[in-house]
Amino acid sequence: MAESKLLSVRNLSMRFGGLLAVDQVNMEVRPREVVSIIGPNGAGKTTVFNCISGFYRPTSGEVLFEGRPMHRLPGFKIARAGMVRTFQNVRLFKEMTVIENLLVAQHMQAERNLLKGLLLTAGYRRRESELMDRAAHWLERVGLVDFANREAGNLAYGQQRRLEIARCMVTRPRLLMLDEPAAGLNPNETRDLDRMIVQLKEEEGITVLLIEHDMSLVMGISDRIYVVNQGKPLAEGSPEEVRRNPEVIKAYLGEE
Numbered sequence: 001m002a003e004s005k006l007l008s009v010r011n012l013s014m015r016f017g018g019l020l021a022v023d024q025v026n027m028e029v030r031p032r033e034v035v036s037i038i039g040p041n042g043a044g045k046t047t048v049f050n051c052i053s054g055f056y057r058p059t060s061g062e063v064l065f066e067g068r069p070m071h072r073l074p075g076f077k078i079a080r081a082g083m084v085r086t087f088q089n090v091r092l093f094k095e096m097t098v099i100e101n102l103l104v105a106q107h108m109q110a111e112r113n114l115l116k117g118l119l120l121t122a123g124y125r126r127r128e129s130e131l132m133d134r135a136a137h138w139l140e141r142v143g144l145v146d147f148a149n150r151e152a153g154n155l156a157y158g159q160q161r162r163l164e165i166a167r168c169m170v171t172r173p174r175l176l177m178l179d180e181p182a183a184g185l186n187p188n189e190t191r192d193l194d195r196m197i198v199q200l201k202e203e204e205g206i207t208v209l210l211i212e213h214d215m216s217l218v219m220g221i222s223d224r225i226y227v228v229n230q231g232k233p234l235a236e237g238s239p240e241e242v243r244r245n246p247e248v249i250k251a252y253l254g255e256e
């Protein structure tokens with residue numbers, strides 16, 4: 001396994017009928033980086049995410065996580081391997097409470113011995129209390145302690161987005177994939193999100209792969225940026241390099 005790479009995407013392509021939505025995309029993510037994918041609407045960013053996280057099986061190409069092939073595995077196995085994601089439209093269990101969402105996420109992640117659960121052994125109870133401790137820790141980290149028993153669907157939108165990130169983090173991923181986490185947030189909430197992502201990287205050592213349209217967020221927190229346009233890779237580099245790239249300005253930034 002190459003130590004320097006957490007995720008390698010090689011020649012990834014995804015075809016929907018006659019549409020080549022992703023065309024030979026290559027990408028590397030190293031541990032503790034924040035890497036962003038940007039590009040105009042319909043460029044193929046979410047399709048790349050869906051291929052990496054196992055929601056789609058790519059038409060061709062490879063996805064290696066810590067050197068292991070992921071591109072033929074179902075999503076739940078990829079999540080268990082340590083890559084978890086959020087969605088453009090928040091997907092929580094809206095009728096469950098905030099804390100229940102965090103407990104269920106951990107239950108779904110773990111391979112559980114149901115019989116042990118039914119027998120309520122000491123080991124099982126110890127494990128349950130660990131899950132609760134971790135849920136409480138992440139509620140604190142995302143500022144939702146006071147909302148622990150609130151139905152998730154009744155939270156403000158910004159709080160739901162934070163809960164979605166907590167729901168990923170309780171499963172102790174190594175790669176956190178965020179699909180437009182700032183969508184629908186007000187400027188204060190976006191600033192909080194910005195701070196939270198930086199803290200995740202600096203304090204938890206988490207690696208982040210991000211799709212985002214909010215350019216000030218992207219430019220502020222990314223170590224590197226990949227630009228895609230009409231499914232094809234257009235540019236790659238530091239925020240400064242990408243900002244100055246004439247092709248990028250023409251295809252994307254110039255659009256704004």
Ligand SMILES: Nc1ncnc2c1ncn2[C@@H]1O[C@H](COP(=O)(O)OP(=O)(O)OP(=O)(O)O)[C@@H](O)[C@H]1O
Pocket residue numbers: 016019021039040041042043044045046047048
């Ligand atoms: N399941 C699907 N079936 C058919 N076409 C699809 C499917 N998913 C995406 N597409 C098409 O693939 C192309 C890329 O879409 P994708 O959602 O990946 O773009 P995006 O860069 O994430 O866009 P946005 O920034 O608007 O979210 C679009 O033309 C889209 O209509």
